[in-house]
Structures are given as structure tokens and as C-alpha cells.
Amino acid sequence: AQKVTQAQTEISVVEKEDVTLDCVYETRDTTYYLFWYKQPPSGELVFLIRRNSFDEQNEISGRYSWNFQKSTSSFNFTITASQVVDSAVYFCALSEAEANNDMRFGAGTRLTVKP
Amino acid sequence: NAGVTQTPKFRILKIGQSMTLQCAQDMNHNYMYWYRQDPGMGLKLIYYSVGAGITDKGEVPNGYNVSRSTTEDFPLRLELAAPSQTSVYFCASSSLGATNEKLFFGSGTQLSVL
DSSP: OOEEEOOOOEEEEETTOOEEEOOEEEOSOSSEEEEEEEEOTTOOOEEEEEEETTOOOOEEETTEEEEEEGGGTEEEEEESSOOGGGOEEEEEEEEEGGGTTOOEEOOOEEEEEEO | OOOEEEEOSEEEEOTTOOEEEEEEESSOOSEEEEEEEOTTSOEEEEEEEEETTEEEEOSOOTTEEEOOSSSSBOOEEESSOOGGGOEEEEEEEESSOTTTSOOEEOOOEEEEEO
16 A cells, blocks of 8 residues: 655754755555645645656756655655745655555655744 | 635534535536545545546545535535544645646645534
């Protein structure tokens, strides 16, 4: 069965520090999709990125970057030069092609960025 | 730009009471979902629907019911509320399904059963 583990429950950094949020997943499917969502204090989850299992290229979007490594079943998320507005709970999620619509979420990592 | 709208935002129920959480989307999405989020836990799928008239169970369906009579609406029914159902409930929708594209989430309903 698919499973997502976010071992870091809470992380606190000072503004402008770089921070990496870890995500490790388990799946037996060869075709799967990985996601990151952000949940700011307002509560609504916001989509950040989607990656399929055949695309291991790292992605960068502004201060955000993602490192996908199938060899270690990890999909880590790095925020460069963190800002207070980055404070939120971040969820990693996995969806298998064979289990469409059953997206499994990790427990989330609460990031606090202090000024 | 309403997106996914959930009502109510907060609700307190007594054990054994019933209620319906409302969810509506205006993006003409076929797929709709209900998740619950418990403290320190990720979201767990309760029920989902791939179109009007079609629903299916997710990971944690016990104690809940859903219906999908229109594309826009996907209400979640709690028949006999129990303390274990205290949670934050999120409705979500997508055009192509949870695998093929991102989900759009509502702002959540915080439910307490006392």
C-alpha cells in the first residue's frame, strides 16, 4: 500500500535561512505521482507541485526547489532564503496510477519562519 | 472566483446528532472529494465522486454518507455523530482526478463532537 512519511513534525528557522523539508514514500506501483501542498494559517491547502515517477529532473520555482530521487524514494522540498510568509504546514502526497483518486498524504511538517 | 465553497466553517455537535457538511464548486469539475484532517496527521480520504450520481468509498468511510445529485454539489452526511469524528473536514475538486492534476481545496469545516 502507498505510504508517505514526513519525519519532521516541526521546523523553526530564522528568516533568510534555507530549509529542507523531507518526504519519503512507499509504493509498489511503477507509475505514480508526487505532490506538495502548502497549508497556511488560513487553513486552505494550496498546490505547489506535481511530479510523475518517470521525471526525476529537479525543479526550481523562484525560492522553491524540489529534489526527486527514486533510488531513495524521496521527494524533498527546499525553500531558499526563507521568509515569514513561508510559515505554514507543508504536506507531501502520493497518488498511484492504479489507485486513482486515492491520494495519500504525509502527516505534514509545520514550518515556522521567525523574523 | 469562488472555487470550492464549504459551509459551515465551524460546528459543535452533541453525540448522536446528525448534520450535513455542504460543499459546492463552480469550476465544472467532475471529481470531488471529502477528506478529514486530524491533529498531527495527514489528510485521509473519506469519500469521492467521479461525476454526478457516482460515489465511492475512500480510506475512512465509516460513519459518513455522501450523495452527488449535481456536478456542483457534494454534501457529506454524518448520521450519528461520535467524538471520533471531531476533525477538520476538507472538500476538494479536480477536473481530471487526483492523479492527473492538482486538487482545489475548500477552506475547511472544523467540527467538534462533544
